[in-house]
Structures are given as structure tokens and as C-alpha cells.
Amino acid sequence: MKAKQFDTHCVHEGQVEDTIYKGAISPIYMATAYSYEETDRYPRYFNTPNQVGLAKKIAALEGAEEGLIFGSGMAAISTALLAFLKAGDHVVLQNDLYGGTTNLVVEHFNQYGIEYSFAEGLTVSGFEKKIKENTKVIYIETPSNPLMKIVDLAAIAQLAKKHQLVSMIDSTFASPVNQNPISFGIDIVLHSATKYLGGHSDILAGAVACSKTHMQKVFAVAKSLGGNLSELSIWLLERSIKTLAIRVRQQNENAQALAEYLLSHPAITAVYYPGLESHPDHALAKQQMHGFTGMMSFEIKPALNRTAFEKALQLIQPVVSLAGVESTITIPAITSHKLLTPEGRAQQGITDQLIRFSVGIEHVEDLKNDLNQALEKATHES
Numbered sequence: 482m483k484a485k486q487f488d489t490h491c492v493h494e495g496q497v498e499d500t501i502y503k504g505a506i507s508p509i510y511m512a513t514a515y516s517y518e519e520t521d522r523y524p525r526y527f528n529t530p531n532q533v534g535l536a537k538k539i540a541a542l543e544g545a546e547e548g549l550i551f552g553s554g555m556a557a558i559s560t561a562l563l564a565f566l567k568a569g570d571h572v573v574l575q576n577d578l579y580g581g582t583t584n585l586v587v588e589h590f591n592q593y594g595i596e597y598s599f600a601e602g603l604t605v606s607g608f609e610k611k612i613k614e615n616t617k618v619i620y621i622e623t624p625s626n627p628l629m630k631i632v633d634l635a636a637i638a639q640l641a642k643k644h645q646l647v648s649m650i651d652s653t654f655a656s657p658v659n660q661n662p663i664s665f666g667i668d669i670v671l672h673s674a675t676k677y678l679g680g681h682s683d684i685l686a687g688a689v690a691c692s693k694t695h696m697q698k699v700f701a702v703a704k705s706l707g708g709n710l711s712e713l714s715i716w717l718l719e720r721s722i723k724t725l726a727i728r729v730r731q732q733n734e735n736a737q738a739l740a741e742y743l744l745s746h747p748a749i750t751a752v753y754y755p756g757l758e759s760h761p762d763h764a765l766a767k768q769q770m771h772g773f774t775g776m777m778s779f780e781i782k783p784a785l786n787r788t789a790f791e792k793a794l795q796l797i798q799p800v801v802s803l804a805g806v807e808s809t810i811t812i813p814a815i816t817s818h819k820l821l822t823p824e825g826r827a828q829q830g831i832t833d834q835l836i837r838f839s840v841g842i843e844h845v846e847d848l849k850n851d852l853n854q855a856l857e858k859a860t861h862e863s
């Protein structure tokens with residue numbers, strides 16, 4: 482049989498066979514104790530049947546040799562970074578990263594003797610400038626949060642090869658449906674599976690996908706740090722990923738329509754969505770992504786009362802996380818980026834009127850109507 486397609490992998494790859502009852506789905510193996518006559522099997526070694534099965538699915542979705550599933554996105558990210566960085570090493574990181582990743586680096590790397598620099602802007606030269614003799618890793622996140630800036634995957638992979646660095650990407654915002662960084666030469670792909678992979682705002686998980694050689698290093702640290710996901714959640718995540726392709730494609734489609742709608746709305750001053758031709762990185766996004774995701778940010782007019790807008794929404798919920806089947810918004814200035822000074826936020830282009838929008842799979846007309854009535858209400862209350 483020919484190599485199977487992405488959608489088929491979502492449904493079938495890595496399924497644990499029910500050899501006894503022949504059920505159509507994976508049985509759950511909850512055991513934490515296995516016969517020592519068999520093998521060294523133990524959940525913290527990431528090698529129970531459900532873990533191994535789901536790791537295979539993730540690997541197939543990213544076109545990687547191997548995958549590994551973690552208890553959170555941060556468990557995956559911290560384990561991967563610590564697998565390739567030791568005391569005396571240096572890492573170059575993108576300057577606008579997920580807050581938890583920035584905290585890990587800024588608050589803990591000193592204690593491990595690991596040096597770091599943040600790149601100047603998102604161009605290759607902005608990264609290259611910061612590479613030193615002892616640099617070992619280059620770390621990016623694209624599309625970025627919350628302004629959906631795009632970093633050139635092929636160029637970063639090339640830069641890493643030139644300087645013999647390991648390249649890592651946090652690909653959470655894209656999901657494997659919209660972006661497969663390994664095909665551009667990136668070494669290690671990281672996901673907060675809490676977001677699109679889980680997709681229902683009810684599982685906290687993370688994933689790593691890379692080559693067999695790189696995975697040996699990740700695994701060696703992973704089993705000591707102990708960041709595995711429980712079997713029950715593994716099973717639920719497997720079930721969630723069966724619908725990943727159709728969920729995310731619907732989110733892409735809804736987001737494109739809503740971005741265009743918001744762009745034409747008189748109460749909106751800016752829309753940041755890579756699917757819009759007006760987005761500065763649109764051409765690059767088109768080149769390296771299969772779809773433009775369900776994530777965007779937009780700014781409401783300074784004259785509009787932001788709180789009134791949030792309160793007036795009836796369908797779209799104000800929450801901190803993202804990428805569920807339900808549409809949600811968040812205000813970066815008071816949530817994900819609240820620890821920055823107002824000047825620091827302004828430098829990154831994050832104003833108090835900026836709203837991050839995670840588009841769900843509801844009917845697009847209902848979402849449009851909800852946005853419209855809330856904008857109208859906020860206009861009248863200003």
C-alpha cells in the first residue's frame with residue numbers, strides 16, 4: 482500500500498491493537514508495574530503501549546522519525562532545551578516567545594550555567610549576530626504570539642547547519658496541520674498539545690518530534706526529569722487527534738473569513754492574521770504553511786471601551802488558553818504579557834486595545850454576529 486496521507490494518520494497511526502476483544506479503538510493500559518521478564522517497561526520511561534502508540538502518531542504527523550509525549554508543553558520544551566544545553570553552552574532565542582519559555586530561560590538558565598541571548602528581530606541576521614563560539618541551540622516560535630509574526634524556517638535551518646547548531650521550534654500555534662518544520666530542515670519540533678492537538682480545552686500535554694539520533698538525547702533527560710503524561714490523558718489525546726485535520730481546517734477557514742470581516746469593520750484599527758495580504762509576512766507564511774491557523778489578533782479603536790466589548794460577547798468566551806473548538810479571546814496586556822512594562826509591551830506592538838482571538842469551529846455567521854453586536858455595544862458605551 483502507498484504511504485498514507487495526513488488525515489489518515491490522524492485517525493489510525495499508532496493505534497494500540499485490541500488483540501483480545503478486537504475493539505475498533507485503542508484499549509488503555511493503566512499498569513505502572515510490568516513483568517521484568519518482558520522489558521524495562523514503566524510509564525516514566527515513556528514506553529507503555531499507549532505512550533508508544535501516540536508517539537508514533539505525532540511522529541507521522543510531523544514527518545519525523547520519532548515522537549515523545551509529555552505532561553505539558555513546558556515539560557516538552559524544558560526537557561528538549563536541557564537535553565542539548567549544558568553548563569558553559571549558549572542558546573540564541575527568538576525575542577518574542579511564549580511567556581513560560583521566556584521565564585524558564587531568564588529565571589533558571591543562570592543557575593545551570595547556561596548562557597542565552599535573544600535575537601534582534603526575526604530576520605536571519607538578527608539571529609546570526611548573536612551566535613557565539615559556545616552557541617549550541619537556536620530556538621524559534623512561529624507564528625508568534627500574539628501578533629502572528631512569521632520566521633523563515635528554511636533560512637533558520639540553514640543558519641543552524643552552517644554553525645552546527647541544533648534548531649528547535651515551538652510550532653504550537655500552527656499545529657501539524659498547518660506547518661511541518663522538519664521538511665524545511667528544522668531539527669526539533671515542539672508542541673503544547675494543550676492547544677490544537679488536544680483541541681477541546683480539557684487536556685494538558687506536550688510533544689517533541691525529531692530524528693532518532695536527537696530523540697536519544699531528549700529521552701535520556703526526559704526519563705530523569707519525569708515529565709510523562711498519564712495513560713488516561715494519552716488515550717484522550719489520541720482520541721482528540723483523530724479529528725485534528727478537520728477541526729483545524731475549519732478553524733483556518735473561519736479565521737480567514739473573520740479576519741477579512743474585521744479588517745473591513747470601522748471599529749477595528751488593525752488585524753494581525755498571516756492569511757491577509759496586508760500581513761507583512763503573508764508571502765512567507767504562504768510559502769511555508771499549509772494554512773494560516775485559527776489564531777489572530779486585532780485592535781479595537783482607542784475610543785472603544787475594551788471591557789465593555791469583552792463583556793458584551795455572548796458566544797466568544799474570554800479565557801487565557803487557546804485553540805479549542807470553542808472561540809475564545811484573551812487580552813495580552815492583562816494576561817500573557819502582563820509582566821512586561823507598558824513600554825516593553827509597546828516595543829513589541831502590544832497595546833491595551835489588542836485582542837487575541839482563537840477561532841473555533843462554530844458557524845462563522847454566528848461568530849460574525851457576536852463580534853458585531855459586541856463592537857456596537859462597546860461603541861455606545863464609550
Ligand SMILES: *Cc1c(COP(=O)(O)O)cnc(C)c1O
Pocket residue numbers: 553554555556579581622626651653654673674675676685686687
Ligand atoms: C501554551 C503554550 C505553551 C506551554 O504549554 P503548556 O501545555 O501550557 O505547558 C508553549 N508554547 C506556546 C506557543 C503555547 O501557546
